[in-house]
Amino acid sequence: MVLLEVNGVTKHFGGVAANENVSFSVEEGELVGIMGPNGAGKTTLFDQITGFQAPDSGRIIFDGRDVTGKRPDRICAAGLARTFQIVRVFPELTVLDNVVVGALHRHKDVGVAQKRTYELLERVGLEDRSNALGRELPLAARKRVQLARALATEPRMLFLDEAMAGLNKKEAGAAVELLKSFRQEITIVMTEHVMEILMPLSDRVIVLVEGKKLVEGQPKEVSTDKRVVAAYLGEKFVASGE
Amino acid sequence: MAGASEVAGDERTVERGRPWRRQELWPWAAFMVVFGLMPVLYSAPYQHNIAVLICLTALMATGWNLLGGFTGQISLGHALFFGVGAYTVTVGELRIGLNPWLGMLLGAAIAVAVSMIVGLPVFRLRGHYFSIATIAVGEIAFLIFLNWQFVGAAGGLSIPIKEDSLLELQFSGQHKWEYYYLAAGLLLLALVATQLILKSRTGYYLAAIREDQEAAASVGIPVARYKQIALSFSAATVAIAGAFFAQYVLFVDPVSVLELAISIQITIAAVLGGVKSMWGPVIGAAVLLSLTETARLYLGGTGEALNLVAYGLLVMLIAAFEPNGLIGLAQRFRRPRNTRGQR
Numbered sequence: 001m002v003l004l005e006v007n008g009v010t011k012h013f014g015g016v017a018a019n020e021n022v023s024f025s026v027e028e029g030e031l032v033g034i035m036g037p038n039g040a041g042k043t044t045l046f047d048q049i050t051g052f053q054a055p056d057s058g059r060i061i062f063d064g065r066d067v068t069g070k071r072p073d074r075i076c077a078a079g080l081a082r083t084f085q086i087v088r089v090f091p092e093l094t095v096l097d098n099v100v101v102g103a104l105h106r107h108k109d110v111g112v113a114q115k116r117t118y119e120l121l122e123r124v125g126l127e128d129r130s131n132a133l134g135r136e137l138p139l140a141a142r143k144r145v146q147l148a149r150a151l152a153t154e155p156r157m158l159f160l161d162e163a164m165a166g167l168n169k170k171e172a173g174a175a176v177e178l179l180k181s182f183r184q185e186i187t188i189v190m191t192e193h194v195m196e197i198l199m200p201l202s203d204r205v206i207v208l209v210e211g212k213k214l215v216e217g218q219p220k221e222v223s224t225d226k227r228v229v230a231a232y233l234g235e236k237f238v239a240s241g242e
Numbered sequence: 243m244a245g246a247s248e249v250a251g252d253e254r255t256v257e258r259g260r261p262w263r264r265q266e267l268w269p270w271a272a273f274m275v276v277f278g279l280m281p282v283l284y285s286a287p288y289q290h291n292i293a294v295l296i297c298l299t300a301l302m303a304t305g306w307n308l309l310g311g312f313t314g315q316i317s318l319g320h321a322l323f324f325g326v327g328a329y330t331v332t333v334g335e336l337r338i339g340l341n342p343w344l345g346m347l348l349g350a351a352i353a354v355a356v357s358m359i360v361g362l363p364v365f366r367l368r369g370h371y372f373s374i375a376t377i378a379v380g381e382i383a384f385l386i387f388l389n390w391q392f393v394g395a396a397g398g399l400s401i402p403i404k405e406d407s408l409l410e411l412q413f414s415g416q417h418k419w420e421y422y423y424l425a426a427g428l429l430l431l432a433l434v435a436t437q438l439i440l441k442s443r444t445g446y447y448l449a450a451i452r453e454d455q456e457a458a459a460s461v462g463i464p465v466a467r468y469k470q471i472a473l474s475f476s477a478a479t480v481a482i483a484g485a486f487f488a489q490y491v492l493f494v495d496p497v498s499v500l501e502l503a504i505s506i507q508i509t510i511a512a513v514l515g516g517v518k519s520m521w522g523p524v525i526g527a528a529v530l531l532s533l534t535e536t537a538r539l540y541l542g543g544t545g546e547a548l549n550l551v552a553y554g555l556l557v558m559l560i561a562a563f564e565p566n567g568l569i570g571l572a573q574r575f576r577r578p579r580n581t582r583g584q585r
Contacts, residue, residue, distance in 0.1 A: 052456065076462035084460070090453035101450045104443045105462040110260045113443075153461050
């Protein structure tokens with residue numbers, strides 16, 4: 001079943017096309033990776049799908065409903081949650097309260113939301129830090145708070161913007177394990193520009209370059225595609241083959 | 243995992259809001275004792291006047307703080323709502339013989355309506371731009387009332403003196419204790435309402451908006467609606483204080499109820515006490531008025547405005563050294579910090 005359908009989305013900033021006629025769809029249960037060099041328009045695409053920017057043209061259909069240009073809170077209510085590339089935890093709230101805010105979206109009762117939060121903190125490995133303030137945590141932990149807060153809204157689909165950026169190898173490895181533990185339960189779309197992380201995780205990969213969709217396919221096909229290699233390394237590396 | 247969720251679930255089952263903790267209860271007890279005994283301890287008539295003004299300022303600052311402190315939207319235009327309350331009671335009584343208590347409620351309702359009209363454009367702005375816009379809104383209201391004949395224009399309006407009665411909210415006794423206890427009662431109501439809001443989902447949402455509006459929106463919070471809820475509550479609270487004030491002095495004019503100085507006084511009382519705690523504005527109002535009235539007694543009247551210099555100095559010291567106000571200062575001497583959401 002198709003959960004998300006992005007149809008011809010275009011977004012210009014002045015004369016620059018951040019996204020041009022981007023189309024793709026995501027099946028329920030898939031993990032789709034979106035990759036592309038810096039400035040390829042990944043975050044702009046995320047912002048449009050999650051309601052933070054309205055596309056100039058194109059349609060976004062989530063779960064059969066047209067959500068194009070809807071407000072972020074409506075899109076969250078429809079079942080699509082996100083994290084941010086530049087981590088946005090609530091700095092002066094405790095880890096517990098950060099996630100409770102998310103859990104309150106589906107559970108009006110604070111007691112129930114707290115209970116739900118403790119379960120989630122346990123899953124992301126932050127149960128010992130529930131009383132720390134958001135600003136006191138290192139980056140890797142703040143990313144986990146963000147993830148738990150988004151999951152607390154009980155979405156059907158999760159958009160992760162640069163989930164691993166800024167993490168060291170060990171932290172990134174732990175984050176990959178964490179994502180694997182959730183992928184059976186939820187449809188995930190993630191951006192990441194480290195190919196070694198994205199490729200083994202993804203069912204399908206979409207490559208954006210200069211705002212346009214360049215290639216879409218299985219990770220294996222994509223990583224050997226000449227156009228992708230050219231976009232990442234430059235033309236001269238393509239011809240040499242190995 | 244099963245074991246841990248049992249621990250989390252044992253004592254929190256069906257509460258509607260955040261559960262109470264013991265250290266949250268003692269400020270209520272302290273409030274009851276201090277505000278209950280104030281007229282007994284300070285028995286001179288001018289002290290009673292200060293006590294009434296402390297209650298009204300604390301009431302305004304408490305209302306202001308739900309928006310300014312807990313939602314992070316610093317308004318410098320709340321004199322508008324104070325004026326709306328004061329004028330509604332006065333004009334209602336003079337023109338249609340409206341009972342002052344009903345006038346107070348009507349004033350709060352009109353203030354909420356006005357806040358919705360004002361909120362729409364003003365909430366499009368953030369940070370300092372929001373604050374500056376609220377100053378403009380307050381000043382526009384000041385100028386309108388200054389020139390509006392129906393409400394007495396610059397000359398103001400007097401409420402006719404009636405016989406002492408609770409129904410008419412008029413008491414002629416020199417000691418003013420009736421006014422005092424009524425004002426303290428209104429303050430208590432505002433504090434209870436604030437506490438209930440803070441413990442509910444709305445309280446969490448306002449905090450999230452204060453911390454980061456985009457992140458708040460991303461977890462499904464309709465940011466504009468919740469900002470308006472905070473503004474409406476604060477407008478209604480300040481309007482009730484304004485209505486009570488008009489009834490207390492039996493006179494309104496633009497200078498006494500709509501001036502920018504009133505907006506600033508509200509803000510300073512809250513900031514002085516500490517905007518992170520619901521008790522901050524109450525402490526701030528008490529300290530601010532005690533200090534300014536004492537300073538006026540000893541330093542005023544010289545024509546040199548030394549009392550105002552002292553007032554300005556106090557504000558500067560707080561702003562420079564303890565942004566969390568007197569409550570923040572007090573907490574430095576106590577155990578580390580008191581995190582929200584302790585288990």
